[in-house]
Amino acid sequence: MAAVEVAGLRKVYRGGLRRRERRALDGLDLVVAPGEVHGFLGPNGSGKTTTLRILLGLVRPDAGEVRLLGRPVPAELAGAVPEIGSVVEAPRFFPSFSGRRNLDLLARVAGLEPARVDEALEIVGLADRARDRVKGYSLGMRQRLGIAQALMKRPRLLLLDEPTNGLDPAGIREVRRLMAHLASTGVTVLLSSHMLSEVQQICTSVTIVAQGRAVRTGTVDAVLAGDTAARVRLRVADPAAATAVLTEGGLTVAHQDDWLMVSGAVPSEVNRLLGERGIWADELGPDHADLEDVFLSLTQASQEIPPA
Amino acid sequence: MIRLFGAEVRRLTARRMFRYLLLVGLAVLVFLGVLQAIHSSRDIPAAQARARRQAQADAARFSVAPPEAVARCKTGLPAGAPPDACTFHGPTADELYQQIYQDQRYSFAQHAPNVVVGLVVAVSLLGFVIGTSFIGAEWASGTMASLLTWEPRRIRVLLAKLAAPIVVLVVVGAVAVALGLAGSWLIAAIRGTTADTTSHAVNLMIARGARGLLLIGLLTGAGCAIAGFTRHTVAAVVATVAYLVIVENILRHLEPGWERWFLTSNAAAVLTGKFRLFLPPTGGFGSATLQRSFVLHASRGLIYLTALLAALVGIWAFTFTQRDIDEGGGR
Ligand SMILES: Nc1ncnc2c1ncn2[C@@H]1O[C@H](COP(=O)(O)OP(=O)(O)OP(=O)(O)O)[C@@H](O)[C@H]1O
Ligand SMILES: [Mg+2]
Numbered sequence: 001m002a003a004v005e006v007a008g009l010r011k012v013y014r015g016g017l018r019r020r021e022r023r024a025l026d027g028l029d030l031v032v033a034p035g036e037v038h039g040f041l042g043p044n045g046s047g048k049t050t051t052l053r054i055l056l057g058l059v060r061p062d063a064g065e066v067r068l069l070g071r072p073v074p075a076e077l078a079g080a081v082p083e084i085g086s087v088v089e090a091p092r093f094f095p096s097f098s099g100r101r102n103l104d105l106l107a108r109v110a111g112l113e114p115a116r117v118d119e120a121l122e123i124v125g126l127a128d129r130a131r132d133r134v135k136g137y138s139l140g141m142r143q144r145l146g147i148a149q150a151l152m153k154r155p156r157l158l159l160l161d162e163p164t165n166g167l168d169p170a171g172i173r174e175v176r177r178l179m180a181h182l183a184s185t186g187v188t189v190l191l192s193s194h195m196l197s198e199v200q201q202i203c204t205s206v207t208i209v210a211q212g213r214a215v216r217t218g219t220v221d222a223v224l225a226g227d228t229a230a231r232v233r234l235r236v237a238d239p240a241a242a243t244a245v246l247t248e249g250g251l252t253v254a255h256q257d258d259w260l261m262v263s264g265a266v267p268s269e270v271n272r273l274l275g276e277r278g279i280w281a282d283e284l285g286p287d288h289a290d291l292e293d294v295f296l297s298l299t300q301a302s303q304e305i306p307p308a
Numbered sequence: 309m310i311r312l313f314g315a316e317v318r319r320l321t322a323r324r325m326f327r328y329l330l331l332v333g334l335a336v337l338v339f340l341g342v343l344q345a346i347h348s349s350r351d352i353p354a355a356q357a358r359a360r361r362q363a364q365a366d367a368a369r370f371s372v373a374p375p376e377a378v379a380r381c382k383t384g385l386p387a388g389a390p391p392d393a394c395t396f397h398g399p400t401a402d403e404l405y406q407q408i409y410q411d412q413r414y415s416f417a418q419h420a421p422n423v424v425v426g427l428v429v430a431v432s433l434l435g436f437v438i439g440t441s442f443i444g445a446e447w448a449s450g451t452m453a454s455l456l457t458w459e460p461r462r463i464r465v466l467l468a469k470l471a472a473p474i475v476v477l478v479v480v481g482a483v484a485v486a487l488g489l490a491g492s493w494l495i496a497a498i499r500g501t502t503a504d505t506t507s508h509a510v511n512l513m514i515a516r517g518a519r520g521l522l523l524i525g526l527l528t529g530a531g532c533a534i535a536g537f538t539r540h541t542v543a544a545v546v547a548t549v550a551y552l553v554i555v556e557n558i559l560r561h562l563e564p565g566w567e568r569w570f571l572t573s574n575a576a577a578v579l580t581g582k583f584r585l586f587l588p589p590t591g592g593f594g595s596a597t598l599q600r601s602f603v604l605h606a607s608r609g610l611i612y613l614t615a616l617l618a619a620l621v622g623i624w625a626f627t628f629t630q631r632d633i634d635e636g637g638g639r
Contacts, residue, residue: 013634057460058453058633077460086457092450096324108315109458149454
C-alpha cells in the first residue's frame with residue numbers, strides 16, 4: 001500500500017468576478033511508497049501547492065482519485081489526518097498569540113498532551129522564542145513553527161510545501177538532517193521544492209511536474225540516469241581524431257570547452273572504440289548531470305500554462 | 309467535537325480584544341452603579357421641603373399674569389362679561405408639588421428591569437462584534453487551512469466555532485445580569501429602597517433576563533455566521549450596520565407595516581416581552597382617528613430571530629463546505 005496515491009487529478013480554478021478559469025492540474029499522477037522521502041518538483045505555478053491542498057481536503061478536485069495511507073480522500077480523510085503532518089505554503093498562525101499558544105490550540109483539537117508542543121518546539125529549535133508573539137517572528141522562525149506544528153502529531157506521513165523556504169543555511173541543514181532522521185524511523189515524506197540540489201541530497205525519489213502533469217517519476221538515480229545514460233565525458237590529446245573515430249562508430253559527439261561529450265554509449269564502449277585505433281583517453285567517465293539539468297530539460301518546453 | 313469546542317473557547321477567551329472589552333464593560337458597569345448610588349437619596353423630608361419651596365415659588369410666579377396680557381384681554385371683552393373674565397387661573401402650589409416632588413430613593417423594583425435591558429443590549433452588541441471578529445480573524449490570519457489539517461470535518465469545525473462564542477457570551481451575559489442585579493439591589497438596600505419589590509416584579513425580571521440571554525446567543529451567532537460567509541470582519545460589520553441603518557430605518561418610514569419583520573422590533577419584543585407597533589391612522593370619525601397597532605410577542609420574536617439565525621448559519625455552512633480553502637498562503 002502506497003502512502004500517497006494520486007491518479008488523474010484535475011483542477012480548474014474559477015475565480016474573480018469574470019470567473020476566469022485557470023487550469024492548475026491536468027491529470028496528475030503521483031505515487032509515494034512508504035518510507036520514501038519523495039521530492040515533488042516543478043516550476044512556479046505547475047500545481048504543487050494545489051496538489052498538496054487537494055491531498056489535505058482543502059481544495060476539491062474536479063476529477064481524479066486520491067488515497068492517503070490507504071484511505072480515500074476526502075471521504076475518509078478524517079481517519080487519516082491524525083497521522084499526517086503538513087505545512088502548506090507559508091504556514092500561517094494567529095499573529096497576536098505566541099508560537100506556543102498557537103501550537104497548543106491545535107494540540108487541543110487533537111487531544112495531544114501539552115508535552116508534545118514543547119517537544120516539537122525543541123526539535124525545530126524554537127523553544128526559547130516560543131513565548132513571543134508570532135507577529136514578531138522572522139520568516140524562517142514561522143517556517144520552523146510550521147514544521148513544529150507538523151511534527152507535533154508524530155506523523156507517519158509528512159506533506160511539506162517548500163519547507164526550507166526562508167530558512168538560513170543552518171536551518172536548511174537541520175531540516176535535511178531531520179528528514180533523514182524521520183526517514184530512518186519509517187516516516188514517509190512528500191516534499192515540494194524548488195531547491196534541486198536540496199532535493200537531490202534529501203530525497204530518495206522524485207516526481208517532476210510541469211503544467212499540472214507528472215513528466216518524470218522514479219528514484220533520483222533513475223531520473224538522473226534517464227537523462228544521461230548514454231553521455232560520456234571525454235578528454236583526449238587529439239579531439240579531432242577521436243571525434244572521427246567515434247562518429248564512425250555511430251555515436252554523436254559534441255564539443256564542450258575542452259571536453260568531448262559523447263551520446264549514445266557507455267564509457268567502456270567509448271574506451272574500446274578509441275583503444276582499437278590507438279587513441280588513449282586522458283580522462284573518461286559518465287557525465288553526471290544533476291537534477292537541475294533534468295528539471296530544466298523537462299520543464300522548459302513551455303513555462304506558460306495555457307488557459308483551460 | 310468537545311475538544312474542538314474547548315480549543316475554540318480557549319482561543320476566544322485568550323484574545324486580547326475579548327479581555328479588554330470585558331474590562332471596559334466592567335468599568336462602565338461600576339461607574340454607572342456609583343453614579344446611581346450618588347444620585348440616590350433617602351432624605352425624604354429634605355426632598356419634600358425642596359419640592360414644596362419650588363412649587364410655591366412657581367405658583368407665585370404663575371398666579372401673576374403679565375399686565376399687558378390682561379390689558380389685551382380686557383380690550384376685546386364683550387359687554388356683560390363677568391368681572392373675573394380676565395383673571396388668570398394658574399396652577400396651585402399643591403398641584404405643582406405633585407409634579408415636582410420625586411422620590412429620590414433608588415428603587416430596586418423600578419430600576420432593575422432597566423438594568424437588565426441595558427446589560428442585555430450591551431452584551432448583545434458586544435457578542436455580535438466579538439462573534440464577527442472571532443470568525444473574521446481566522447480568515448484574516450489565514451489559519452483556517454491549518455486548523456482543517458487537524459480536523460477536516462468542516463461541519464464540526466463550524467459548529468465548534470459557532471458554539472464557542474455563543475456559550476461564552478451567554479455566560480458573560482448571565483454574569484453581567486447577575487452582577488447588575490446584585491449591584492442594583494445593593495444600591496437600593498444601602499442608599500435607596502427595596503420596599504416596593506413584589507414577587508411578581510421579580511418573576512418578570514427573571515423571565516426578561518432569561519429571554520435576554522437567548523437574545524445574546526442569537527446575536528452572537530448571527531455575528532459569527534455573517535463573518536463566516538463574508539470571510540471578513542469589517543465586511544460583516546459594515547453589511548449589518550448598513551442593513552440596520554439603511555433598510556430598517558428607511559423602510560420604517562416608508563412601510564411601517566413591515567416593521568414586524570425587522571430585527572430591531574423583534575429583538576425588542578424578545579427583550580421586553582411585548583412590543584407594540586403603531587401603524588399610521590387610516591381614518592376615523594369626527595376629529596378622532598383610529599389608532600391601529602399590533603403587538604409583537606416575545607415568543608414570536610424568538611421564533612423569527614431563531615429562523616433568521618438558522619438561515620444565516622445555513623448559508624455559512626453551505627459556503628464553508630463548498631468553497632475551496634485556497635486563501636491563507638503566501639500567494
Ligand atoms: N486560489 C486560486 N485561484 C485561482 N488560481 C489559482 C489559485 N491557486 C492557484 N492557482 C493557479 O493554479 C496554478 C497552480 O498553482 P500552484 O500554487 O499549485 O503552483 P505551485 O506549483 O505551488 O507554484 P509555486 O512553485 O510558485 O509555489 C497556477 O497557475 C496558479 O495561478
Ligand atoms: Mg506552491
